[in-house]
Each structure stands twice: as C-alpha cells, then as structure tokens.
Amino acid sequence: MTTQIPDAVKPWFDAPEFATIATMLPDGQPHLSVVWVERDGDELLVSTVKGRRKHLNIEKNSKVTLLVFPKEAPYSYVEVRGTATMTEEGGRELIDRAAKAYMDLDRYPMDDGTDNVRVVVRITPEKIVTLLR
Amino acid sequence: MTTQIPDAVKPWFDAPEFATIATMLPDGQPHLSVVWVERDGDELLVSTVKGRRKHLNIEKNSKVTLLVFPKEAPYSYVEVRGTATMTEEGGRELIDRAAKAYMDLDRYPMDDGTDNVRVVVRITPEKIVTLLR
Numbered sequence: 001m002t003t004q005i006p007d008a009v010k011p012w013f014d015a016p017e018f019a020t021i022a023t024m025l026p027d028g029q030p031h032l033s034v035v036w037v038e039r040d041g042d043e044l045l046v047s048t049v050k051g052r053r054k055h056l057n058i059e060k061n062s063k064v065t066l067l068v069f070p071k072e073a074p075y076s077y078v079e080v081r082g083t084a085t086m087t088e089e090g091g092r093e094l095i096d097r098a099a100k101a102y103m104d105l106d107r108y109p110m111d112d113g114t115d116n117v118r119v120v121v122r123i124t125p126e127k128i129v130t131l132l133r
Numbered sequence: 134m135t136t137q138i139p140d141a142v143k144p145w146f147d148a149p150e151f152a153t154i155a156t157m158l159p160d161g162q163p164h165l166s167v168v169w170v171e172r173d174g175d176e177l178l179v180s181t182v183k184g185r186r187k188h189l190n191i192e193k194n195s196k197v198t199l200l201v202f203p204k205e206a207p208y209s210y211v212e213v214r215g216t217a218t219m220t221e222e223g224g225r226e227l228i229d230r231a232a233k234a235y236m237d238l239d240r241y242p243m244d245d246g247t248d249n250v251r252v253v254v255r256i257t258p259e260k261i262v263t264l265l266r
Binding site for chain 1: 153155156157158161196202204208210214
C-alpha cells in the first residue's frame with residue numbers, strides 16, 4: 001500500500017523547505033533531525049552518511065516519519081509516515097542535487113576532505129496527514 | 134537524571150519558535166506534529182487536548198523527543214529527548230499563555246465553543262543534542 005502526496009503540498013518538497021525526520025533509537029526513544037528532502041514522484045529521498053545515527057537507526061527499524069511545515073505558513077503541515085529503504089547507489093548525486101536546491105552550490109561542500117559514504121534514504125509513504133491553514 | 138538546556142538555545146524556546154514533537158503510535162511508528170512550546174526552567178511544556186493523538190500516544194509511551202530549528206538559522210538545532218508527564222491542571226492557562234506568545238492574543242481562539250479539555254505535557258529532558266552553526 002502506498003499513498004499519494006497531495007498536489008497542494010508538493011511545492012513544499014520542491015521549494016525547498018527543511019523537513020524533520022523521526023527514526024527510532026535502539027532504546028525505543030524517537031530520534032529527530034533536520035534534513036533536506038527531494039521528492040521522487042510519491043516517494044521522498046533524504047541523504048545520510050553510513051554509520052551516522054539515522055543510518056544505524058533505520059538499519060534496525062525502517063519505520064520513519066517525516067514532517068514539513070512551511071517557513072512562511074507554519075500552521076500548515078504535512079506528516080508522512082512510511083517505510084525507508086537505503087542504498088549507497090546515487091548517494092553522492094543526491095547530496096549534490098540537494099546542495100544545489102538548498103544552497104545553490106554545484107557540489108555539497110561539507111563532505112570535502114572526508115571519507116563519508118553517502119546513503120540514499122528512500123521513504124515510501126504509508127499514511128500522509130495534511131493540514132492546510 | 135535530568136539535563137540542562139544550554140543557554141545558547143534558550144532564546145529559541147522563549148522567542149518563540151515552532152517545535153516538532155515526536156511521540157510513538159501504538160503500532161511503533163513515530164508520530165510527528167508541530168507545537169508551540171514554553172520553557173519552565175529546564176523543562177518544556179507543550180499543550181494538547183485530551184483524547185487527541187498526542188495525548189493517547191503519550192499515555193501509552195511517555196518517551197518523547199522535541200526538536201527546534203530556528204526559522205532564521207535552520208542549520209542550527211536543538212533535539213531534546215525526554216520523558217513526558219501529563220496533567221489537566223493549568224491546561225487552559227498554558228494554551229492561553231502560548232496564544233499570547235505566538236499570536237499576541239489574550240486567549241487561545243481555536244477552542245472557543247468546543248469542550249476541549251486542555252492537557253499540559255511536561256517534558257523532562259534526559260539527553261539534549263545541540264548544534265549551532
């Protein structure tokens with residue numbers, strides 16, 4: 001079962017707005033972080049780094065939830081509950097596209113000089129809750 | 134064990150900024166919503182309504198995590214992982230104080246004409262992660 005992203009909120013993923021993603025820590029506590037997000041049809045892509053907290057959490061528990069409230073309309077939001085799959089394929093390309101979208105840079109600068117292995121987190125929505133105000 | 138809120142991020146809770154709160158749905162999926170937040174020393178207060186999703190989730194699982202990234206500095210954030218307790222006492226006063234802080238209204242307008250029972254969610258931090266950029 002998948003769920004479609006409503007047209008009304010697509011601009012938030014394409015704008016781009018910052019998103020908050022929740023994953024599960026091994027002890028059952030939710031973990032939150034701020035992420036860039038790219039929309040691929042009705043799926044959402046988020047970049048992380050191999051070995052980083054988000055990567056470790058999703059490896060253990062693929063249930064993730066992502067929320068966006070637009071900067072200029074913070075009483076509106078979309079909450080996407082779904083399942084994440086991860087792959088290293090395209091990891092560098094994704095973070096560079098996001099750097100272009102969010103920072104207008106051709107290349108993500110913060111990984112320069114590191115041996116970070118970039119991972120694509122692909123979120124398939126199972127339930128989407130939207131409130132427009 | 135409690136944890137102190139760093140001075141550098143206190144203005145975000147007093148500004149006020151919007152926060153995202155994660156609670157756990159009964160099926161183990163994280164639930165996210167956008168909330169107003171008030172700081173009481175090193176604890177954080179969030180308002181909800183009896184019977185609403187957040188209230189039901191916290192009744193079953195008191196582990197909650199709250200994140201703020203400032204609107205004007207979205208690459209900085211504070212993530213507060215903690216435990217929530219709930220009480221109806223002071224529930225109306227909290228939502229009215231928040232309406233003042235966030236909307237400059239003396240009284241929260243959206244509950245007018247409803248029989249909403251307002252609940253105070255008090256979050257005691259157990260771990261705080263801060264990134265300032």
